[in-house]
Amino acid sequence: MSTEKSLSAPDEAAMLALGARLYEALDVGSVVYLKGELGMGKTTLSRGIVQAAGHTGAVKSPTYTLVEPYQLAEGTLYHFDLYRLGDAEELEFMGIRDYFIDFRLALIEWPERGAGFLPPADLVVTIQPELPGRRLHLQAQSPQGRACLQRLAL
Incomplete structure (x- = not known):
């Protein structure tokens, strides 16, 4: 079973569609x-993933809040953006472990x-520029990640 996959997204619509496919493949x-x-x-x-999960409102980057929770029928989806995090230890103060319980x-x-x-990640997605658009490199880091890549291959 492959632990890596590469996909191309020539434009925003393709990136949103890849997000939807990814959501369907994730455990x-x-x-x-x-x-x-x-x-x-x-x-x-992330917007493609969140919308595929059933959220109908706006999906914005949580750059200033660090986390945006989405309460969905299947459970809570958390979208973290740690770009503005000053020190990783700040995550401990915000109770980061509690987010990963349920x-x-x-x-x-x-x-x-x-x-x-x-x-640890189940899946690492690295996005790089490609003409036209973007190339996504997906790397499985766990059995869940490998199962996701296998489902994406179908």
């Missing part, structure tokens, strides 16, 4: 790290800024 309780420079589409991909899915942008305080 309950999955942790997804989203990596890439500013403007690569991490929040756009949840549907956790999307974490800029996970390297929370190193040592975050649970």
